[in-house]
Amino acid sequence: MKFIISAILIIMFSFFAGLYFPWWMVAVVAFLVSIIIQQRHFVSFICGFISVFLLWGFLSFWISFQNDHILAHRVSLLIFKTDSPFLLIFATALIGALVAGFAALTGSYVRKEKQ
Amino acid sequence: MDSLDPIVPKGTEFPPPAIQVKVPATADSLYYDKKDTTIIEEQKPDKDNGSNNWAVSGQKTASGYPILCNDPHLGLNLPSIWYEMQISTPSYNAYGVTFPGAPAIIIGFNDSCAFGFTNAQRDVRDYFEIKFKDDSHSEYWFDSTWVPTTYRIEDIKIKGEPDYLDTVFYTKIGPVMYDEKFSGGRNANHKNYAVRWKAHDASNELKMFTLLNKANNYNDYLKAIKYLHTPGQNCIFASKNGDIAIWDQGEFPAKWYRQGDFTMPGTDSSYLWQGMIPQDENPHLINPERGFVSSANQMPADTSYPYYLGGSFPPYRGWEINKRLEKMNNITPEDMMELQTDNFNVFGQMALPILVKNMQADKLSPQEKKYFDILKKWNFRNDKDSKGATLFVVTWDSLETVIWKDEFTKSGLQLPWPSESTLLDDINKYPNFRFYDDITTPNVETLADDVTAAFEMATAVIRQADENGKMEWAKYKDTHVEHLARLDAFSRLHLPIGGGTNTINAAKEQHGPSWRMVISLTPETEAYGVYPGGESGDPGSKYYDDFIDTWAAGQYFRLWMMKASEVNDTRIKFAMSFN
Numbered sequence: 005m006k007f008i009i010s011a012i013l014i015i016m017f018s019f020f021a022g023l024y025f026p027w028w029m030v031a032v033v034a035f036l037v038s039i040i041i042q043q044r045h046f047v048s049f050i051c052g053f054i055s056v057f058l059l060w061g062f063l064s065f066w067i068s069f070q071n072d073h074i075l076a077h078r079v080s081l082l083i084f085k086t087d088s089p090f091l092l093i094f095a096t097a098l099i100g101a102l103v104a105g106f107a108a109l110t111g112s113y114v115r116k117e118k119q
Numbered sequence: 120m121d122s123l124d125p126i127v128p129k130g131t132e133f134p135p136p137a138i139q140v141k142v143p144a145t146a147d148s149l150y151y152d153k154k155d156t157t158i159i160e161e162q163k164p165d166k167d168n169g170s171n172n173w174a175v176s177g178q179k180t181a182s183g184y185p186i187l188c189n190d191p192h193l194g195l196n197l198p199s200i201w202y203e204m205q206i207s208t209p210s211y212n213a214y215g216v217t218f219p220g221a222p223a224i225i226i227g228f229n230d231s232c233a234f235g236f237t238n239a240q241r242d243v244r245d246y247f248e249i250k251f252k253d254d255s256h257s258e259y260w261f262d263s264t265w266v267p268t269t270y271r272i273e274d275i276k277i278k279g280e281p282d283y284l285d286t287v288f289y290t291k292i293g294p295v296m297y298d299e300k301f302s303g304g305r306n307a308n309h310k311n312y313a314v315r316w317k318a319h320d321a322s323n324e325l326k327m328f329t330l331l332n333k334a335n336n337y338n339d340y341l342k343a344i345k346y347l348h349t350p351g352q353n354c355i356f357a358s359k360n361g362d363i364a365i366w367d368q369g370e371f372p373a374k375w376y377r378q379g380d381f382t383m384p385g386t387d388s389s390y391l392w393q394g395m396i397p398q399d400e401n402p403h404l405i406n407p408e409r410g411f412v413s414s415a416n417q418m419p420a421d422t423s424y425p426y427y428l429g430g431s432f433p434p435y436r437g438w439e440i441n442k443r444l445e446k447m448n449n450i451t452p453e454d455m456m457e458l459q460t461d462n463f464n465v466f467g468q469m470a471l472p473i474l475v476k477n478m479q480a481d482k483l484s485p486q487e488k489k490y491f492d493i494l495k496k497w498n499f500r501n502d503k504d505s506k507g508a509t510l511f512v513v514t515w516d517s518l519e520t521v522i523w524k525d526e527f528t529k530s531g532l533q534l535p536w537p538s539e540s541t542l543l544d545d546i547n548k549y550p551n552f553r554f555y556d557d558i559t560t561p562n563v564e565t566l567a568d569d570v571t572a573a574f575e576m577a578t579a580v581i582r583q584a585d586e587n588g589k590m591e592w593a594k595y596k597d598t599h600v601e602h603l604a605r606l607d608a609f610s611r612l613h614l615p616i617g618g619g620t621n622t623i624n625a626a627k628e629q630h631g632p633s634w635r636m637v638i639s640l641t642p643e644t645e646a647y648g649v650y651p652g653g654e655s656g657d658p659g660s661k662y663y664d665d666f667i668d669t670w671a672a673g674q675y676f677r678l679w680m681m682k683a684s685e686v687n688d689t690r691i692k693f694a695m696s697f698n
Contacts, residue, residue, distance in 0.1 A: 071659060071660070071661070072661070074658075074659050074660065074661055074663075075658060075659030078608045078609055078658050078659070079608070081607070081608035082606055082607075082608035082609070
């Protein structure tokens with residue numbers, strides 16, 4: 005239950021923070037949520053990871069889908085030398101997921117240290 | 120040779136010149152015999168920059184109204200250099216292509232006429248060697264006296280560092296552009312050159328475009344092009360009332376023979392430009408009997424033109440265009456599209472017999488013989504699947520190397536090799552041309568030796584291309600439209616298009632027809648156009664490169680000059696409002 009509430013909070017706040025602030029706000033959100041809702045360190049990491057993976061994966065897919073992945077085709081060629089919009093979407097999601105995951109892990113350790 | 124078929128036909132009589140240029144008294148000793156060969160880096164426009172334009176009168180068209188065509192050849196880049204635009208005001212409508220930021224149509228048409236340009240290729244920039252009194256550069260020798268230099272300090276701001284102050288010295292001739300600091304010490308140049316460039320004179324070229332956009336007739340066009348001073352252009356014009364015209368227009372210096380082809384002494388005022396050619400003496404052609412006007416960067420006039428026409432003029436496209444237009448009648452816009460995208464290589468037609476006649480076929484290996492057979496049967500067309508075109512182009516390039524490289528390397532000077540038209544001319548004129556000999560061998564080579572050596576050199580390259588399945592001309596030439604940041608993913612590579620140098624369809628590796636336009640000036644204008652790009656500069660837009668395939672296939676879009684009454688037309692996809 006804690007896991008699901010944490011995930012929902014991270015996804016929701018990351019989404020809204022992303023509308024107004026830089027991309028790295030996902031780290032701040034995951035960090036704070038992880039301090040407020042205590043979980044085991046590893047679970048915190050997974051929670052942050054999965055939340056932002058889903059959020060960024062869906063968002064980038066949605067943006068890319070709206071113009072037939074034209075830009076994603078080109079940028080995937082540019083970065084990976086392979087024409088694969090989904091690889092680019094996956095990489096985008098993965099980057100956000102790792103950042104949020106480690107931020108959540110940090111939050112979890114901070115909470116533990118305080119106690 | 121260069122005046123093969125000038126813009127103004129041979130035999131045209133020119134009025135006596137208003138300016139009588141005087142050759143300096145010392146020209147023989149100080150100029151013609153003492154050509155300066157200092158190595159300096161000069162930035163020049165791409166030598167491939169060229170264009171075609173022509174207009175045919177109603178007597179030659181099926182509709183009875185003139186047709187005007189233009190295709191400017193520029194670097195093929197994305198985002199595209201051109202975009203299409205329509206300008207509508209209460210008093211006029213103009214449609215065509217323009218550059219981002221330009222507030223007018225540059226090449227296009229309006230409700231009564233059409234206009235276009237090709238480069239006039241004239242030389243409007245000369246260099247003069249300045250003799251300074253000492254290292255302070257405060258005085259220079261001019262007309263037998265020391266004259267004080269004026270100077271301007273350019274303050275170049277550098278982030279996080281003190282300003283860089285660059286002193287530019289000015290003489291009566293112009294600014295001293297090259298001095299020992301010019302190359303930042305990369306070249307050991309201790310000479311000083313002042314530049315006299317027409318572009319430094321005040322002028323208002325933009326006004327030409329705004330006036331052309333609203334021109335109604337030939338007189339309006341004539342008034343408009345008076346504002347063109349530099350760079351000189353062959354301005355072509357056609358109107359619905361039946362006029363066609365071309366002016367080799369600009370404000371050009373009146374020069375004596377070969378003035379400015381080499382650097383000139385900057386110590387003597389007799390070497391300066393003595394005046395500008397009055398614009399009404401510029402070569403021009405209005406409603407000629409032959410029923411068409413055209414230009415393709417060739418010489419504007421033959422040698423009977425009273426002023427020296429410095430510059431470099433590729434002759435072949437113009438020759439071919441005129442030959443074809445001469446024969447055409449009952450012309451439709453479709454005929455013009457076919458001509459504009461034609462791949463006939465007239466230079467190949469003139470030069471191939473030399474290669475075939477002089478080839479020492481008995482010296483060739485069986486594989487080389489096979490290639491030679493393909494070359495012999497080439498139909499002079501640079502079509503995209505032609506193997507003969509690849510063989511011809513590579514062989515001719517190799518022949519230039521075989522003939523010129525040894526001597527030019529030995530000279531140690533940074534000199535450009537003569538153009539292909541010069542070499543062809545030399546071969547036809549001089550059976551014992553001294554450059555045939557390879558000076559690095561004890562033997563004395565002949566043209567036949569050179570042609571055979573060139574072919575062997577060429578086939579080595581071609582064999583490799585053949586093995587990789589890239590011997591067909593389009594694959595070998597590999598035309599691409601390149602993103603400005605040279606990112607392949609944002610470029611369009613390997614386009615299936617023929618043509619190239621010396622064909623009307625001048626699509627080279629990364630240079631070519633940057634806008635093709637055919638305007639039939641019927642009462643309801645019938646306009647066609649295409650360019651290798653798209654209306655958007657955003658690589659994420661489907662409008663980024665959506666014209667490229669149509670362009671490569673030699674097809675056109677019908678251009679739609681919107682009328683106010685068509686505001687609810689279903690073809691309108693977007694509307695922007697500025698409130």
